[in-house]
Amino acid sequence: MTTESRLTPAPSKPATDQATKETLEDYTLRFAPRSYRRWTPMVVATTALGGIAYMADFSIGAGIALTHGTGNALIAIAVAAAVIFVTGLPLAYYGARYNIDLDLITRGSGFGYYGSVLTSVIFASFTFIFFALEGSIMAQGLELGLGLPLWLGYLVSTLMVIPLVIYGMKALSRLQVWTTPVWLLLMVAPLVYLIAQDPGTVDRFLSYAGTDGEGGVNTAAVLLGAGVCLSLIAQIGEQIDYLRFMPPRTEANKRTWWTAVVMAGPGWVVLGALKQAIGVFLAVYVLSAIGPAAATEPIQQFRGAFDAMMPSWLVVPLAVALVVISQIKINVTNAYSGSLAWTNSFTRVTGHYPGRMIFVLVNLGFALALMEADMFSFLNSILSFYSNCAIAWVVTVATDILVNKYVLKLSPRTPEFRRGMLYAVNPVGVVAFVASSGLSIALYFHLFGDTLQPYSPVAAVVIAFVLTPLMAILTKGKYYLRRTDDGIAEPLLDADGNPSAVTYDCHVCRQPYERPDLTACATHDAIVCSLCLSTDTVGDHVLPATT
Structure with missing residues (x-):
């Protein structure tokens, strides 16, 4: 031709x-x-990292620590971060190198054209679950600062992102770059002040034993905590929604290019783990003042921290400002990425493109329903269940890239x-994903006994890692x-x-x-x-x- x-x-x-x-x-x-990709590597990286300004990390860390103690919480956070980093690196590289999102990567990495609809739904669910979580945190801030009832705060936090998410990468890059310095200052300053003014807070933080009565480091507690943290493994999909706009890698820019990819790809979890650890610290710090129920609320954590370092009239406004900035930064990303995932699935299944804005509204509708159902009160249960599916997906795709493409050479290297x-x-990815998520969920719901229940996230990792290359060998890569x-x-x-x-x-x-x-x-x-x-x-x- x-x-x-x-x-x-x-x-x-x-x-x-x-x-x-x-x-x-x-x-x-x-x-x-x-x-279209006119941004420098570092602008893309800054935009991508702006999307992890969510406050959920503080709640996740606090929830684990209040139950299992600081030692178990910190080890759980570290274990989850290691898994997320290792699995996220090949995905981030493929997204940045070949300029495609995680759904397009998934199609050619073991799932097939329609098979990846399964994982698109998993990712879309991630976006509205975490939108609901962040919206709940913002509503708590609006209730404290403005006296808005929670139901109205949920509605406000949902509707306010619609004008911001209508446009794509151009608008989001400006928003994230300009708000990130303010967000970092408000998050880090109180922690530094508390440690400098009262070093004893560190000892109280490290010695906190939790409410489960176990004391010391316990394997089951660590794995249960890691399972909650691993629900964030799907965050790499949102990072790749930005990384796909990286410029071409050349000899001239390869060092900056790789720095940006690692920092904004799997590197997001370094900051995420730090935020979870800060959440543990702040929860222990304010626990005696506000009680265990409110100690997991970021607005209360930062209210307590700001109260120690500035005039009382400034405490609530600053705490509310931090929560609102964080919610806007992450929830425009959640709404944007979720709309891409839903649109992608719908278009493939039906052959019709209804417009991304329709699925922005669909995603926000799901999130608002979860908020009104008070999902924040059973946060850890939702995240623990969800993490089994997210782990199975991400580990399957990462294993296909690392093992099936580069070691076994049964999967085409170019996506x-x-x-x-x-x-x-x-069948390579679909079987590995279904078996891994199904068996790990069965473990989580005690179908194999109470002893094995904490090991559901480990099972999800191991089964996906073993079955993905095994299926490629059995099928000889023909599909x-x-x-x-x-x-x-x-x-x-x-x-x-x-x-x-x-x-x-x-x-x-x-x-x-x-x-x-x-x-x-x-x-x-x-x-x-x-x-x-x-x-x-x-x-x-x-x-x-x-x-």
């Missing part, structure tokens, strides 16, 4: 103007082209996400690629291994796209983009399987 014939438009049903306009704003469901190039379902040739002579990657910036026009929506987002059309002597393939309900453009 010649270049001229590939560029010749052919008669076909046009894509909707809505789909074209919206997906070109932030490349929803698409490869992010080089022409593939386009319809027609992939099998509908790849990864339905085709190896997409009908376009131009290579997918340039000489530096970056996705090619060569553009062609899609003959359906008549827009130019870069090479990785395109395939040849099955029925016309032309080229079609990935979204038009996804919305092709009759399969008119989808290339046949290689015989």
